[in-house]
Amino acid sequence: MLSKWSRKVTFQLFQWHNEWIIRGFQGLLLIIEMKYENFIIKNAGKIIIATSILIGLSIIPLFFIRINPDLESYIPDDIDAKLNMNKISAVFGAEENLLLLVGSEDILDPATLEQVTTICSGLEQIEGISHIYSICQAKNIMGLDGSLIADQVLPANLSEPFNRDSLRNIIMQNDLVYNILVSEDFKETLIILTIDKSINDHDLIHSIMEIMQSVKGNAKVSMTGMAYLREEANKKISADLILLLPLGIIVMFLFLLLAFKNLKGVLLPMSVVMISILVSMALIPLFGWELGLIGVLIPIMMLAISNNYGVHVFSRYQEEIDSKNGKTNREIVADVIKYLKRPVFLTGLTTMAGVLGLVTHILLPAAQMGVVASISIGLALILSVSFIPAIMIYLKPDLKIDRSSQAPGLMQKILAVTASFVTRHTRCTIGVFIIFFLLSMAGLSWFKVAPDSNNVLPSDHPFNVAAQTIDQKFGGSKMIQIMFKGDIRDPQLLRKIEISGNHIKKIEGVGSVNSITTIIKKISSALNEPGTTEYNSIPDKFETIAQYIELYNMSGDPGALEQFADFNYEHSLLTIQYSATDMKTIQNIVKSIRESVKNDDRCEAIGGYSLVDQALGESVFLGQNYSLLFAFIVIAFLLSWIFKSIYAGILGSLPLIFAVFVTFGLMGWLGIELNIVTALLSSISIGLGVDFTIHMFWRLKSEIHSGKNITGAVITSITTIGRGISINALSVIAGFSVLFFSAFPLIHSFAFLIIISIFMCLLCSLLLIPAICLMIKPRFLYY
Structure with missing residues (x-):
């Protein structure tokens, strides 16, 4: 559970997020306008030392991370459902039920009844179980000569022969047993445990499991209940973190190596990835928060997102080296920073703004993730244009790679075909997007919100x-x-x-x-x-x-x-x-x-x-709407501010609207429910997808200013910046793909949907945006 202090911190941070954005604008304006590259060149050594100190300090809080698998604690305390449940608990005690289901061909079989009795006897010894109600404890109420007699339903001595049919009739006439403790077909019986919620879930479930496994018999015994769910979720959260992060790092390493074919092109962006993951996880205990189910996504998000800016920096660095302009390594680094500082800073800001949409979410872990992720993305942005260039300065200047004789790679061929298709079939391109959008939107008729927490664990669990x-x-x-x-x-x-x-x-x-x-x-x-x-x-x-x-x-x-x-x-x-x-x-x-x-x-x-x-399901839906609305408004405002045109805000929002609503439509078509994890989809995809649009706008504007017409600008932009955008998008997809190995089905759904959403944003930036620009020739690209 969150402490009062941590809830206060959470609330305060959410209140400050608007102020952060305003101050971020002001700070970025100063950074962008000043000769930032000169500062980096002069202080490269100090930047590396400062980053090393940050790494060391971030390790300490990791030892204080606590896992919170309690879904009930994810919603605010002032929700009516929680207030009423607490009101009942104040009178009847803070207790909950844990159910053991015993299945057999006939539960009245003496061996099965003996197994149930032995289990109940063992359960009575466990601390934290205040009451056991099963067929063993059930009473048969009768009257005799004006007196009330409540005998045990079961025979006193199960080792002695008894009439099974007679016992069956007695149970069928008992409203407190039949269909309550014993199923209609007499193949299942329940053991209902009333447990103290203050007892440690791990110790309690472990003790119950020991008894279930130690009592031998033919009957199958299984368990359900929130305490069991919390314990299983707790174990799987830990297992996910141990598995997914190393796997994600390996996948990202191989992807970047394949994309750049250069070890430095892997290690430099990956260094930023590792630092941002470290800091993001350190922030959780520093703010007094706990790592919940949603928190599993934080390191994977950082893995997928925080390499973006480093990828663009190194990609531009390769372009400068390939140009053979005779510059020194220091001059190349300065030119890279000078060229990229504005678009990279602004794309980073829009990503932060999109993810910050989560702070309006009703679910506390989602709002907390918005704060932690946005801070960590900001750090990754700063490191990409400071720490990476600082390292580059100390690289040997013999990194020139002669690609003039090399045949274009597969990606370059695809981009060339894309540019040709868009310029020749502009209206057709837009028409295909409209048709696909309408077909996907039809799926909203079947769009559903998850009704309970059962989908947290696999269906066969x-x-x-x-x-x-x-x-x-x-x-x-x-x-x-x-x-x-x-x-x-x-x-x-x-x-x-x-x-x-x-x-x-x-x-x-x-x-x-x-x-x-x-x-x-x-x-x-x-x-x-x-x-x-x-x-x-x-x-x-x-x-x-x-x-x-x-x-x-x-x-x-x-x-x-x-x-x-x-x-x-x-x-x-x-x-x-x-x-x-x-x-x-x-x-x-x-x-x-x-x-x-x-x-x-x-x-x-x-x-x-x-x-x-x-209430959790309804909060998910409401929180989704709040965060989506917030993200759209902020992104549209930022795009309008960046390109000094409201039309840029409207046009730049189209890919995001397309990607988000197509994804929601596909959820309806495929029967994927909106749950506590998939509800995070829109803010994350908006924050990531807008980067592609900004880079495309920026390159189109640059090419037009260099003297090209709109057609030439589109062809050049798709075949040049399109490579960086594609590598960026595919690296994000590669990062999120490791979530398919999660132990949680709802995280599998999130992985599938975020990949679809990012891919839609990629297609929009390479096809839809250029096609619309060819058709309407927006004025903001010309000034």
């Missing part, structure tokens, strides 16, 4: 397999609790609870509804004759209900009563089990439940983790 079985055979794995205030011995209160429960039972998707009235009616059935008004009903008198409860406490299981009533009998819970596979179904069920109690002044809170899950 035991967590999800157990949850699916519970959905199918036990009325649902999702739970909502309604807390009523008032004395549970009050007949009027109980009748209101009963009416609400009966109404909720009729809602499609609801599997079971239980409350204190379930127990009271069961007791009345045991103590009264069938056909009488008192049978299976709530008594009219306070005293009678009090007597029922007293009799149950003496002869039954007080623990079962505690599930529905607090210690002082001042509050009661109505528990609803339901199943739903999409957000719309959940919203309809929740709406119907709220409608059933909206006029009941004794209804104090409606809570449960499934409502937090719903």
Whole structure:
């Protein structure tokens, strides 16, 4: 969980982000206008030393990184779902359920029952489990000579023969067992554990797993519940960081080596990558934050993004060397900085602005990632135009590579064909983009928000397999609790609870509804004759209900009563089990439940983790919209400011709009849901994609100013800066591709979508933007 201090820091940083952008403009204007290259040349040694010190200082905070797999903590505390759940926890304790599912051909088989009993006995010894409810603890309430008897459902001695059919009939007549603890086909049974949320998940799950594995038997035992999800996510986050980062570094190393065919062209950008990753991870504990599921993306983002500027610097460095202009190495470095400082600084600023769109996200880890990533991107930008040139100064000046006799490479051939096609078939190019955009947009009809956290783990993971079985055979794995205030011995209160429960039972998707009235009616059935008004009903008198409860406490299981009533009998819970596979179904069920109690002044809170899950999904959608709107506005403003034309802002936003909405449309077509990870897609792709547009605008403007017409400028721009843009885009794609090896399916989806989005941005910069410029000849390119 985030500390109060870290939440305060988070909030403060989000408040400052607009000020950062304004000051960034001012600072960049000063840097761009001054002779920045002279400063780098004169202070190269000092820059290298300062960078080395930064590396050393950034290592220390890494030892204090903590992982937070608790999805509940990702949404703000003032969300209604969390407030209501906390209100219920304040009365009934900060507890949650953990479910063990036992499957067998017949759970009434003596060997299976013995296995369940042994497991339950072992679970009783584990610290943190406050209550166990299973077929072993279940009671069969009966009346005998005016007295209430609550016998165990199971025979006292399972080693002795018993009548299986008779036991089956007893269970089928028990509303508190049949379809609650035992499935209708008698092939599964549940062990419901009530656990203390303050207990360490790792220790608890490890202890439970030990018992599950140590008890031998033919029945298959699996587990589901939020504590199990948190523990599995915790392990997989650690495993992802250990696997993905080294793998990503290897992939990026090989890609740059293939692109530049020069070891220095690999090591220089990679040095910036490593430093930015180091600093980004160090910032997390420095701000008092924890590394969540979303945090797995941070080092991979830095790997994919922070090499961009170094790639452009070294690419230009190669161009200068190949020109054979007789300059010294120091002069070449100065010219590289002088030429690139403005476009590189400005593309870096727009990337930061796009990623900063995440700070408007409702999910705290997403907002935190926006802060950390934007700072680290800024650092990568500064290092690319200071640290890399400083290193270049000390390189031996014998790096000339004679490429005049070399045949054009594959990339150069593709770019030449692209330039020719765009200039010859301008209208056709634009038409193809429009058709593809419209076809993709049709997929928005099937665009969905993830309804729960189940997609965090693979569908075949035991967590999800157990949850699916519970959905199918036990009325649902999702739970909502309604807390009523008032004395549970009050007949009027109980009748209101009963009416609400009966109404909720009729809602499609609801599997079971239980409350204190379930127990009271069961007791009345045991103590009264069938056909009488008192049978299976709530008594009219306070005293009678009090007597029922007293009799149950003496002869039954007080623990079962505690599930529905607090210690002082001042509050009661109505528990609803339901199943739903999409957000719309959940919203309809929740709406119907709220409608059933909206006029009941004794209804104090409606809570449960499934409502937090719903709030998480809705926050993802809302946060996506906020960050998307913020990023578009800031990017359009920046482009207008950079090129001193509002038309540049509008035209430059077209590739971003195309890429984002095509990606959303494809999500609909392919059935990929918007979740806590894919919701980050738009801000990241906008921040990256705008770089390509700026570089293309910049080169077109430069070529036109050199005397070329718009057609010549387009051909030259595509075949020259197009190489740098392509290497940039493909390096980003290569960096994000390692996410396919993540243990989390939703990160696989993100990897696929971000690659599609970046590729769309690349196509737009090489095809759509030049085609539009050929058609409308925007004035901002001419002045």
